Amino acid sequence: MPFADCYISDEAQAAALRVLRSGWVTTGREVVAFENEFAAEVGADHGVAVSSCTAGIELALRSFDLPAGSLVLTSTLTFCGAVQAILHAGLQPVLVDVDMETGMPTPATVRDAVRAFGRPAAMTIVHWAGDPADVSALADAAVLSRDRVVVDAAHAVGTYTGAIPVGSGCGATCFSFYATKNLPLGEGGMVTTDDPDRAEWLRRARLHGMTADAWRRYLPGGKWRYNVAEAGLKANMTDLQAAMGRAQLTHLPAWQRRRAEIAARYDEQLAGLPGILLPHRPSPADGLHAWHLYPVRVQPADGIDRDGVIAQLADRAVGTSVHFIPVHQLSYFRRHTLIPPGGLAGADALSEQLLSLPIYPRLSDDQVDAVGAVLADIALGRFSRRGRQ
Known part of the structure; x- marks a missing residue:
């Protein structure tokens, strides 16, 4: 996937x-x-x-x-x-x-x-x-x-x-x-x-x-x-x-409806899992999310961190990504941008937790459910760092 x-x-x-x-x-x-x-x-x-x-x-x-x-x-x-x-x-x-x-x-x-x-x-x-x-x-x-x-x-x-x-x-x-x-x-x-x-x-x-x-x-x-x-x-x-x-x-209208459906299905699959926080959703008054990304936050728990979750999803052939490495952590931009004296602590902390899951119109319900099942196995300790227990 x-x-x-x-x-x-x-x-x-x-x-x-x-x-x-x-x-x-x-x-x-x-x-x-x-x-x-x-x-x-x-x-x-x-x-x-x-x-x-x-x-x-x-x-x-x-x-x-x-x-x-x-x-x-x-x-x-x-x-x-x-x-x-x-x-x-x-x-x-x-x-x-x-x-x-x-x-x-x-x-x-x-x-x-x-x-x-x-x-x-x-x-x-x-x-x-x-x-x-x-x-x-x-x-x-x-x-x-x-x-x-x-x-x-x-x-x-x-x-x-x-x-x-x-x-x-x-x-x-x-x-x-x-x-x-x-x-x-x-x-x-x-x-x-x-x-x-x-x-x-x-x-x-x-x-x-x-x-x-x-x-x-x-x-x-x-x-x-x-x-x-x-x-x-x-x-x-x-x-x-x-x-x-x-x-x-x-x-585009049909593709956007499908992205919203996938995001809602992920919400149902992942809600309440320990160590997994769902993406922010705007209120109806604030607007409508395009769901270009579905970025969850992985909270460090039980020795499993974000990079460990990425590795375990890869073991199950699930592709993921991270959006983004904060710009101030990249050497070129440390030399050529202005960074507030107190640093950028929010971005530093958040970037260690972010994990973008697959979301695109041709993703099937079964595939969404499969991603949810793997994350549930990880969050509930049923899947080891090196693969199936």
């Missing part, structure tokens, strides 16, 4: 073949259509397709036109690429501690970071695991307007804050279509925004800063001339990916 499953639907495979046969596979009409359809799905005015969520975060931060070295707050419990994006944008990451229950920063931990290093110019906010963060409260704690917030929604295709899908209301929101994500393409990302000027800037910046991409230059009647007025990246999406994305998007 693998940890993740990159399912490319029959419709997406057919769409890919259609594009391959069309004679135009790079950025073109399929990208434009996918941008419009995805933006509508998440309630944003504009979508800009990019090569990855990481590139999207960097471009979004560059669009703020901040002075070099400006402070940007970010959770330490995030993927390393999200913090590299801040550095690549020429800005200074300030790491923020997290709450043990939600795995995300709180207004109090944000204020701690601000007291230590001063008011930031911007911040990134991650909806970790697909659980909705309180973006307004975190921005207020940082004394920032929401147009200086980049939302890292790599886990949040399908997340709602209150009754509103994640994707609008901030400076920019960045999504991932990596192989393990809720809308998998293998690679790719999307930046959504309600600011038309920012969207236009992003479209130029994702392709070297050029004022006209190849598709527009080579259309009948297109002009070959273009200008480059500012620095950009090579971070565009191809029509091949976009056509697949349009097809995958039609399956």
